[in-house]
Structures are given as structure tokens and as C-alpha cells.
Amino acid sequence: MKYGRVYNFSAGPATMPEPVLEEIRDEMMNYRGSGMCVMEMSHRSKVYQQIIDEAEQDLRDLMNIPDNYKVLFIQGGATLQFAMVPMNLMKNGVACYVETGAWSKKAIAEAKKYGDVHVVASSKDRNYSYIPNCDDLDIPENADYVYICENETIHGVTWPKLPNTKGHVLVSDQSSMFLSRPCNVSDYGLIYAGVQKNVGPAGMVIVIIREDLIREDLDPKVPIYCSYKTHADNGSMYNTPNCWAIYCCGKVFKYLKSLGGLEAMEKINIDKAKVMYDFLDSSKMFKGTVDKEFRSLMNIPFVTESAELDAKVVAATKAAGYDNLKGHKSVGGLRASVYNAMPKEGVEALVEFLKKFEAENS
Numbered sequence: 614m615k616y617g618r619v620y621n622f623s624a625g626p627a628t629m630p631e632p633v634l635e636e637i638r639d640e641m642m643n644y645r646g647s648g649m650c651v652m653e654m655s656h657r658s659k660v661y662q663q664i665i666d667e668a669e670q671d672l673r674d675l676m677n678i679p680d681n682y683k684v685l686f687i688q689g690g691a692t693l694q695f696a697m698v699p700m701n702l703m704k705n706g707v708a709c710y711v712e713t714g715a716w717s718k719k720a721i722a723e724a725k726k727y728g729d730v731h732v733v734a735s736s737k738d739r740n741y742s743y744i745p746n747c748d749d750l751d752i753p754e755n756a757d758y759v760y761i762c763e764n765e766t767i768h769g770v771t772w773p774k775l776p777n778t779k780g781h782v783l784v785s786d787q788s789s790m791f792l793s794r795p796c797n798v799s800d801y802g803l804i805y806a807g808v809q810k811n812v813g814p815a816g817m818v819i820v821i822i823r824e825d826l827i828r829e830d831l832d833p834k835v836p837i838y839c840s841y842k843t844h845a846d847n848g849s850m851y852n853t854p855n856c857w858a859i860y861c862c863g864k865v866f867k868y869l870k871s872l873g874g875l876e877a878m879e880k881i882n883i884d885k886a887k888v889m890y891d892f893l894d895s896s897k898m899f900k901g902t903v904d905k906e907f908r909s910l911m912n913i914p915f916v917t918e919s920a921e922l923d924a925k926v927v928a929a930t931k932a933a934g935y936d937n938l939k940g941h942k943s944v945g946g947l948r949a950s951v952y953n954a955m956p957k958e959g960v961e962a963l964v965e966f967l968k969k970f971e972a973e974n975s
């Protein structure tokens with residue numbers, strides 16, 4: 614690998630495309646004749662305005678975002694959205710949540726502070742290894758929205774098709790699958806994604822919200838920063854935004870466009886994840902933990918027969934230049950995150966290594 618880099622299978626912050634990092638390096642000391650680094654620039658400057666405008670436009674192009682949706686760049690990570698969503702969208706104080714793993718559980722716990730939360734389906738019974746059937750959910754008439762986590766980063770499950778919300782607004786946490794495949798934005802009322810999984814550096818979330826869901830009549834105690842209207846009315850610059858993250862994400866958007874957009878990414882991602890899943894399906898030592906139909910293209914959890922052997926694999930892979938394969942502390946085991954920026958060669962090399970490990974240790 615160039616620059617002594619390793620194959621980094623971290624779930625987030627995660628690997629970024631090398632050509633993007635090289636461009637950032639080249640612009641570090643003097644951004645395009647401005648005489649300064651983007652980190653040093655006023656967010657009110659013309660040169661910065663162009664950076665944020667282009668980032669938004671490139672994202673709109675990539676996802677085909679309709680004109681009646683706002684794109685917002687907000688700080689506080691995806692976690693703040695667990696609260697901002699109910700604060701802004703609970704008009705009747707009622708919402709439905711589908712519990713599919715660690716991140717939807719956190720969102721549910723936070724939403725309960727703001728209103729009446731109905732957990733309308735759950736996969737807890739089999740340790741979040743599948744997505745429950747959501748064709749005929751029991752959704753109260755006055756529910757303000759139906760909430761899902763579209764890709765559970767820790768449990769490695771993803772939604773093969775969206776739930777039937779029976780006409781209610783759909784809200785989706787897409788943090789760990791954002792831009793991994795085409796997305797029909799108009800199926801949703803609100804999409805959000807922390808960018809440090811599949812896009813850029815940590816410290817920012819992108820919110821895509823249908824304009825009619827932006828409210829003027831929020832409880833006056835809602836912090837000004839936590840109102841979507843604040844961000845929508847001020848082009849994501851009510852206060853100083855995460856200038857650096859917006860700049861880096863903008864570069865990734867252009868890079869994805871140059872690769873052929875989200876249709877191309879989906880093909881690449883299917884092809885790449887298959888390398889890992891085919892191995893797991895043929896191995897005697899390693900096993901995937903998710904039902905086939907619901908396997909994530911981005912986060913691939915797997916286990917051996919014991920925690921001791923898992924630990925041995927983590928140590929051996931790390932020593933060989935495959936980093937961050939330890940599963941999340943809450944579930945143990947192993948996990949390979951294979952986001953957009955992970956090259957197929959990285960997965961192939963990892964699989965070769967695991968095959969050899971299996972041969973030598975069984």
C-alpha cells in the first residue's frame with residue numbers, strides 16, 4: 614500500500630478514498646490561490662461559499678434530490694438527530710419506531726423523552742440478525758412519522774425494502790449506507806447520515822428534509838441550533854458550520870460522480886461484499902451472523918467458535934496490515950466495514966489472509 618497505509622476496516626471514522634486525501638494534501642497550505650488553508654478561512658468568504666454551494670449541488674446531483682427538499686449540514690453527529698427528529702417532527706407527540714439493532718435502540722430511547730413512542734416491530738428476539746416484516750404495521754392514525762435505521766452498523770443488517778408506512782412520513786438514519794447505492798429521496802420525509810462512516814471526516818451530519826416538514830411553531834424552549842428551520846433559513850450557516858468536513862465531503866461527492874454515481878457504487882459494493890460473504894459461507898472457522906436476505910453491503914459482522922479465537926484473529930490481522938476488525942464492544946466477534954472507499958483488493962487480500970489463518974489453525 615502507498616504511504617505505508619493499511620487496509621482499514623473501521624466502522625467509523627473510516628477509510629477515505631486515497632485520491633481525495635491526495636487532493637486535500639495538495640491544497641493544504643494554499644487553497645487554489647486563496648493564500649490559506651480551508652481550515653483557516655472565514656465561512657463568510659466568497660471562496661468558502663463556493664465550496665459549500667458546490668458540495669450541496671454535487672450531493673443533489675448524486676442523489677437526484679428533488680427541489681422541495683432542503684440539504685442541511687449540521688454538527689452534533691448522527692446522535693443529535695436522535696433528539697432533533699422528535700423535537701421537530703413530533704407535532705402530535707406520537708411516533709413509530711422499528712427496533713433493528715443498537716442504533717435504532719438509541720434513537721428510541723432518546724425519542725421517548727419527547728413523546729409517545731410505539732415500537733411497531735423488533736428483531737430483538739434473534740439478537741437483531743434480521744429485519745422484521747414491515748408490510749402491515751400497527752401505526753396509529755395520529756403518528757407523526759415512522760422511523761428506521763436503514764443499515765445497522767453494529768449488527769450488520771440492512772433493509773432490502775422500505776416499510777409500508779401507510780401514508781405516514783418515513784424518517785431514516787442512513788449513516789452507514791449513505792451514498793452506497795441509489796436512493797429514491799421522495800420515498801422519505803427525512804434522511805440523515807453522520808458523514809464519518811461512508812463519506813468524510815467526523816463531526817457532521819447531513820440532513821435531507823422535505824420542506825413542508827420544517828416547522829415554525831416549535832416549543833420556544835427548543836434550542837435555536839436544534840430547529841431545522843434555523844439551518845434551512847441560513848444555508849447551514851446560522852453559526853460557523855463544520856467548514857472542514859463540508860470541504861472534504863464535497864471532494865468525495867465529486868469523486869463518486871467521477872466513478873459513475875450511485876448506480877456504479879452499488880455494483881462495486883455488491884461485487885466487493887460478495888467476496889467476503891462467499892468466503893464466510895464456505896469457511897468452517899468463520900461464520901456470518903446475519904440472515905442472508907438482510908446482510909449489509911457495508912458492515913459485515915462474523916464470528917469464530919470462541920471469543921479467544923476471535924481475539925487471536927484480530928491480533929493476527931492487525932499485525933498483517935488489516936486494521937480495525939474487532940467487532941463492536943457491545944456484541945464482540947469480528948466486523949469488516951467495507952464502505953465505498955475500501956477497494957475490492959483490500960477485501961480480497963483480507964480473505965486470502967483469513968483462508969491461510971484457517972488452514973494453519975484448524
Ligand SMILES: *Cc1c(COP(=O)(O)O)cnc(C)c1O
Pocket residue numbers: 625689690691692693716762764765766786787788789807810816
Ligand atoms: C455511527 C452511527 C451513529 C452515531 O453517529 P455519531 O456521529 O457518532 O453521533 C448513528 N447511527 C448510525 C447508524 C451510526 O452508524
